[in-house]
Amino acid sequence: MIRLAVIGDQRVTHSLSPRMHNAVLRQEGLAGSYAAIPVETERLGAFLGSLAEEGYAGINVTVPYKRLVLPFLDHLDEEAAILGAVNTIVVKGKRLEGGNTDCPGFAQALIETGYAAAGQPALVMGAGGAARSVVLALARLGAAPLWVAARRPVQARALCAELGGEAIDLEQAARVAAQARLLVNAAAVSSPAESPKMAAWVRALQASRLEQVMDINYGRGENFWADLARAAGARFSDGLVMLAHQAALSFTRWTGRSVPGARFLAALEGAA
Known part of the structure; x- marks a missing residue:
């Protein structure tokens, strides 16, 4: 038993x-x-x-x-x-x-989408506990450049100093989104109801080069990361x-x- x-x-x-x-x-x-x-x-x-x-x-x-x-x-x-x-x-x-198993679990989930991270620019949103597993996985997979954006840049800098990647603020993230092939949301918000301000920020992103968007959250009826993927013609997968x-x-x-x-x-x- x-x-x-x-x-x-x-x-x-x-x-x-x-x-x-x-x-x-x-x-x-x-x-x-x-x-x-x-x-x-x-x-x-x-x-x-x-x-x-x-x-x-x-x-x-x-x-x-x-x-x-x-x-x-x-x-x-x-x-x-x-x-x-x-x-x-x-x-x-x-x-x-x-x-x-969060780090290898994320890596396997990404690989299963068919996306190859090595040598490709990736943007991770968030610098909390969940983001640590994502950043470690992407660093191991060879994503480059690897940007980590957070509303608290000091938190992103501490994470990157330990695990790799380049810490940026949201203003910088809005600029580099145009270069990213992969965007991973490792922050807590994914729906307009949770953060209208963040939803508006995501809607304004110019991210036409995106190939894959992953959101580690799930269960949202509305998901502005999914909307971003559709607008960019990219694949989308959520935290499930x-x-x-x-x-x-x-x-x-x-x-x-x-x-x-x-x-x-x-x-x-x-x-x-």
């Missing part, structure tokens, strides 16, 4: 991860379950300490605990160590091994694709079974 879960604060109850993982567990003929569990901050250490005793093979970690779990882990993989954040924990005996590939990589670490990300995406889209 494989016991899996995703933990976070109360927002985790809306996670789509149980739908994906439980569908794939059934398809693979594996007895087990995947649950969404809200954990109070003061109980985080105790919860993690009980994983082996409670029979968990592993868990996913989402906001706000991706950094807070670090002191409780025995080992970090390369991505988690570089990013300073964990989204996947594997239970091995009494050891807890932390990993981060990255979520599916990230989930597939976590699943392999827990079960030893390699399942295509497309199977997880199909579960999200109700086709599983």
Whole structure:
């Protein structure tokens, strides 16, 4: 019996991860379950300490605990160590091994679109935790130049100093958008309802050379990044694709079974 879960604060109850993982567990003929569990901050250490005793093979970690779990882990993989954040924990005996599948999950999602990032100019919007995985993935894929734009340029400069890329402000981003072949939104807003000001800024962009637009957010009825892609004649994909590939990589670490990300995406889209 494989016991899996995703933990976070109360927002985790809306996670789509149980739908994906439980569908794939059934398809693979594996007895087990995947649950969404809200954990109070003061109980985080105790919860993690009980994983082996409670029979968990592993868990996913989402906001706000991706950094807070670090002191409780025995080992970090390369991505988690570089990013300073964990989204996947594997239970091995009494050891807890932390990993981060966001970076390779994004890379696989991008490669699946057919876009080749090497040597091509890319613009990343946002410089928070999500942007770190995106920038690391694009740096490894050889995107160049790689611009990272944020409303707080100091945050973008700190990210780029650590992971690569060139930090720019929004005024500069509006200029370099005309050169970008790839645009990735790694910031929190994607719809006019969330930020009318940002929606107007995106509508004004001159980005006719775009080939691919990716938004790591999902679930928006209106999405101004999708509108930008249509106006530029570019391909568009939202965060569900990255979520599916990230989930597939976590699943392999827990079960030893390699399942295509497309199977997880199909579960999200109700086709599983």
